[in-house]
Amino acid sequence: MKRSIIKQYLPAVFSFFLIYLIWKTAAVNMHPLILPGPEKTFQALREIWRTGELLSNISITLKRTMIGYGSSVVAGILFALLLNKSSLINRALRPLITVIQATPPVVWVALAVTWFGIADDLTPIFLIFVVSLPVIFINIYQGLSGLDSELLEMAILYQSSEWKIVKDIYLPALLPAFVSALSIGFAFAWKASVFAEFIGSSSGVGFALSMANNNLQTAKLFAWTIILIIFMLLVEYVFLAWLQKRVGRWKDE
Template sequence: MSSVSTASSVFPARFGRLTRFAKVAGQRLSLLAIFLIVWWLAAQRVPAFILPGPGKTWNALLDLIATGTFAEDLGITLYRVVAGFLLAALVGTPLGILLGANRRLGSFCEPVLSVVNTVSAAIWAIFALIWFGISNGTTIFVVFMEAMPLILTNVWQGAQSVNAEYVELARSFQMSRSKVMTKIYLPTVLPYFFSGARLAFGFGWRVSLVAETIGSSNGVGYRLRQAADLVQTDQVFAWTLTMVVLMVVLEYGILKPLENHLFRWKKRA
């Protein structure tokens, strides 16, 4: 009897999830269809070098893939973004925990973070070009400087939300500072970290293109600048479409499912 009742409760739950998935997928596909129709209609009224249509953009994308450097440029941009993002996470996470755990130190360093946040990616790219020249370091540095403050700020807010009673209890049991950080602060700030990391990764993609247009001889940003200089608007749209699709796949195919899996206990609670 228990197995029958379990099965009867599982099937409706699965059916409900499938229904919700089909509904969301239908909404997304409808939105995509509307976008393509509006794009196609707009492209009929202006020259192709101003606004190429979906068909011309698709053909340009196929031509780019056939050149052989498409995967290489995409791969090097992905490498630069991931490298800058990982460096930002390795630096921003412990700094955020430290500033959140020490209110006096946090108040002292807050103006510095505000100044860093006001500097645009283009300015960081110019500095990086002076310091690193035309190299991978230029783009990695720009991604790092844009992503690190976002991660640091979110982790900092998470560390400030730690219950002070837990910290006092841990100290009464004479737990070391490192254990207090790993056992109390780290679990609390993880949701804040993932929220900031997703935002920082998206920013990293965007600023990497800015950096590559200025200080790189390969990558997606460099190809975008090259296509724009030659007024190859269809290639500009093709590269842009590729980046959008890749960002959506990484966001909704990896980052968001990973976050939902790690923090599924929050939904149960």
């Protein structure tokens, strides 16, 4: 057991260590404004933590992500149900989703800044919503179209109520698609929110990044980047992995 854990993670630890070494060596001969070394970056990290910037900015960004992402989850599911139910609605709305997906995020940010201004929460929330909606929608929609019609027929023949069919067939059948939609969607939402804050907001992690960038505090820029990566890794490997494991319990092992 212990051995397999070592086997699992050792290569990753090794490659991170390698990157660290390359970084350290490269930084020796560079100006800290161009490439700050690990020590300078960790110093900046400590500073961000000590001043309380870390928690306040993360909580602002997280709040926006949750609102934007939460509404895109709800809207994505509703859209998927609607388009699955009627082929007319499908033909009418499907191209719209493709258009939303094909539009570069930077266009949405530009529009959002024009419509909602910079000071508001609305710009990042809007971008998160628009960027994660197609991802959530497509995953749920595919889950719905892959639903086993023979199981549904069986349930109907055995007089199951509509509520029971939703609860015992639709929900469990869609759960894997739902979790994967959540997982991919969250990565999109988190990146979108930092991006939107970088360009069109006056608070949050993205804004802190842009301030560090403007003030030539490269070490701080690196520190924030590390924070963002660590946060994403935690969500992906701890929370979502746990969720995925629970959902797939009935699949053959």
